[in-house]
Amino acid sequence: MSGWQRDVDLPKAPGGVAAWDAAASDEEWLVTAGAPGAMDAPGVPGSSDESSSRGAVDPVKALMHRHRELCERAVDPLEIAAGLEAHGVTDRTVARFRHRDVFSLAEEIYARVPRDDETGPGAAAVSLPKVRADWALLALLPGAVCAATVTGLRLTETRPRLAVTVAVLGVLAIALCLRLALGRGPLHTPRAWRTTKGTRAWTCWLLAYALLGNGLLGAALAGGPDSWPNGDLHSPWPVPLASVTALVMALVPAAGCAHLFAARARRRLAASRALEEFATSVRPLLLGAFGLFLCVQGGLFALCGTLLDEPAGPAAYAGTGALGALLLLARLLTVHGFTHAPAVVLAAAGATEATAVASVFAGRLPACSFLAVPVETVVDAWGPGAVPALVCGAAALVLLVHATRTLTRASAHADHADHGGTP
Structure with a gap:
């Protein structure tokens, strides 16, 4: 366990963080956690009644604990911002934690996660997709095979059996080329x-x-x-x-x-x-x-x-x-x-x-x-x-x-x- 995880020191719900995530949406959780005095209420884990020496729990640390996996694998603050938005965090809810938007909150979270090879939010460059020769050529292949098949059909119009053979082989070849083309590039899932x-x-x-x-x-x-x-x-x-x-x-x-x-x-x-x-x-x-x-x-x-x-x-x-x-x-x-x-x-x-x-x-x-x-x-x-x-x-x-x-x-x-x- 890393140092920032131990520092959060929040009790887990039965079933771990996943069960906690399933209990309520992030927006509901943030509204509750961000409410004045929510972390100091009697009976609430992390309150002054339970551990007066520790003081109020930092809600940002609590959010980091809630999304521990996201924070660990994020390569830049943008990925954290996208992940938080996917979980229902909005600009309105993060304002309760004195942040103007989700992006600034993500930058703080990214900066507070210790890394061996990076020093801050600006260390990781934004990765942009690039045009690659392999998927560009593969995208051209189905159309070329289809054009060749149509040409073959036009040349065999007077020979029905040969035309059927050309059509069947052409359809199979086009299907294979489409599969290859969709396996690379911006249309790959x-x-x-x-x-x-x-x-x-x-x-x-x-x-x-x-x-x-x-x-x-x-x-x-x-x-x-x-x-x-x-x-x-x-x-x-x-x-x-x-x-x-x-x-x-x-x-x-x-x-x-x-x-x-x-x-x-x-x-x-x-x-x-x-x-x-x-x-x-x-x-x-x-x-x-x-x-x-x-x-x-x-x-x-x-x-x-x-x-x-x-x-x-x-x-x-x-x-x-x-x-x-x-x-x-x-x-x-x-x-x-x-x-x-x-x-x-x-x-x-x-x-x-x-x-x-x-x-x-x-x-x-x-x-x-x-x-x-x-x-x-x-x-x-x-x-x-x-x-x-x-x-x-x-x-x-x-x-x-x-x-x-x-x-x-x-x-x-x-x-x-x-x-x-x-x-």
């Missing part, structure tokens, strides 16, 4: 936050729908499908190769925008002096990075549509573009430790798309034609692409609102370096 199998399954379903769903939906409404998709955009079951290729290539701007947001946010965190100030300064960064991604993704749709001679325009790519926005926001939230909302929203979006297709087939049953009416109305008005556009667009909007509340917290940008693990 630490082990503690890696996505669940259910989330990955719903993500795969959404991607499969982007490739085959619109064609299946249109064919089903026309009474089919009567044949399998053959990669031709003008067949009864069309496959939008251009939009899917652009979606895969959008991994590059997604990684770039995620890196840009993370680096700028860390700089703002180092310069900010209050939690609200940090949130206010980071929110435009998040919206700007998201808007930049949408612009670049739109350019990729137009480029791929021109090169592959597929119709371009907002209506043609709305659904796939909304899916790209949804996947970026879900990944950003997961990377920064907020895994629940992306999992729920992705599952809801995937289930809604599956229900839309199922309702069309269910409408063919006797006395069940009403089940297909909502989907038929939407498709008649705007086309099959309107279904994923509405579903993924609404899901992306929900995650964007959630991200403006969570990714603007200091705790979302603490240093969680992890160079291994599963995406």
Whole structure:
């Protein structure tokens, strides 16, 4: 046990510090501990009745004891500030301890923890994420493999068996490249936050729908499908190769925008002096990075549509573009430790798309034609692409609102370096 831990000398609740943490939030604890005379009340551990020679317990030391692990492993005051905010400590509550904000309290805590290789709060430099050649090249790989697969399909249009082989091998290669790309760089999730199998399954379903769903939906409404998709955009079951290729290539701007947001946010965190100030300064960064991604993704749709001679325009790519926005926001939230909302929203979006297709087939049953009416109305008005556009667009909007509340917290940008693990 280190010297500062012995100096705190506070009794532990049953089960240790973890049980104490579970008993009440930090904000409630700070309000109680910071109240005048709270530490001197009779019967309170550390009060004058129990040990008059020791005097009132220093509430900052008590906070250090409460978050002993955080204080020991922190590499700079910013990490302590982010950790305190994650536990509910606000600028309002730390004012009771004569600190103007959480950052100044974190600086005091950091300075009071003895270290052998550091002398003060300024000893540790703020670590900023850097662009690395390995993850930058890996981000390019899925798009390159997808483009090669599409080229192979175009060259084997008259040989169906060979085209199927090319398609299967291409999908497997793209999946492998995506896994490698998401295992490095700004879109990599630490082990503690890696996505669940259910989330990955719903993500795969959404991607499969982007490739085959619109064609299946249109064919089903026309009474089919009567044949399998053959990669031709003008067949009864069309496959939008251009939009899917652009979606895969959008991994590059997604990684770039995620890196840009993370680096700028860390700089703002180092310069900010209050939690609200940090949130206010980071929110435009998040919206700007998201808007930049949408612009670049739109350019990729137009480029791929021109090169592959597929119709371009907002209506043609709305659904796939909304899916790209949804996947970026879900990944950003997961990377920064907020895994629940992306999992729920992705599952809801995937289930809604599956229900839309199922309702069309269910409408063919006797006395069940009403089940297909909502989907038929939407498709008649705007086309099959309107279904994923509405579903993924609404899901992306929900995650964007959630991200403006969570990714603007200091705790979302603490240093969680992890160079291994599963995406």
